[in-house]
Amino acid sequence: DTEVTQTPKHLVMGMTNKKSLKCEQHMGHRAMYWYKQKAKKPPELMFVYSYEKLSINESVPSRFSPECPNSSLLNLHLHALQPEDSALYLCASSQVGLLDTQYFGPGTRLTVL
Amino acid sequence: DQQVKQNSPSLSVQEGRISILNCDYTNSMFDYFLWYKKYPAEGPTFLISISSIKDKNEDGRFTVFLNKSAKHLSLHIVPSQPGDSAVYFCAASLGRDDKIIFGKGTRLHILP
Numbered sequence: 001d002t003e004v005t006q007t008p009k010h011l012v013m014g015m016t017n018k019k020s021l022k023c024e025q026h027m028g029h030r031a032m033y034w035y036k037q038k039a040k041k042p043p044e045l046m047f048v049y050s051y052e053k054l055s056i057n058e059s060v061p062s063r064f065s066p067e068c069p070n071s072s073l074l075n076l077h078l079h080a081l082q083p084e085d086s087a088l089y090l091c092a093s094s095q096v097g098l099l100d101t102q103y104f105g106p107g108t109r110l111t112v113l
Numbered sequence: 114d115q116q117v118k119q120n121s122p123s124l125s126v127q128e129g130r131i132s133i134l135n136c137d138y139t140n141s142m143f144d145y146f147l148w149y150k151k152y153p154a155e156g157p158t159f160l161i162s163i164s165s166i167k168d169k170n171e172d173g174r175f176t177v178f179l180n181k182s183a184k185h186l187s188l189h190i191v192p193s194q195p196g197d198s199a200v201y202f203c204a205a206s207l208g209r210d211d212k213i214i215f216g217k218g219t220r221l222h223i224l225p
Contacts, residue, residue, distance in 0.1 A: 104156030
């Protein structure tokens with residue numbers, strides 16, 4: 001299984017809502033990532049988890065809260081988002097760290113109204 | 114300041130010909146480079162990588178060349194196929210625990 005899955009595929013939420021994005025991989029990878037991608041821009045790294053511990057937080061606002069319940073799962077909790085947070089949110093995983101090949105999920109298309 | 118630059122936003126190539134995508138970088142400490150391919154509405158797919166100790170890496174139709182003195186790498190696709198039409202991202206890393214920095218991407222159109 002060389003797949004990273006993400007749910008939901010699409011999400012529309014208001015600025016007062018609380019929602020979560022989910023990511024799952026069963027490749028035995030110990031590093032997992034959240035990226036944000038705006039239209040026609042490259043993916044921007046948000047968070048890196050290594051061995052279920054947050055190792056990199058790229059100065060992301062606190063309205064985004066990552067969680068890694070176990071080595072296969074990665075969540076991104078969303079609260080009080082702004083319309084400018086609308087983007088494609090990509091999850092990725094790699095064997096150990098950032099130097100290893102990253103496998104990306106299909107992404108969640110988020111729209112904040 | 115952009116550390117990884119892909120100066121051509123788009124490129125059109127005839128099917129069957131060679132596609133050459135270019136990437137320049139500014140940080141001489143980068144030691145690992147990657148190319149990703151992205152179709153619309155999908156996540157980036159890893160294509161090929163190269164370590165700074167090499168100057169060439171080949172995988173099927175894809176070859177990446179690295180010129181460290183020029184801080185330049187290129188991806189060659191030969192022969193180009195219709196399914197190669199996508200956005201190609203060049204990326205670079207400083208080491209195992211450092212982040213990957215992406216270029217802005219080049220949209221490749223393969224013409225019939």
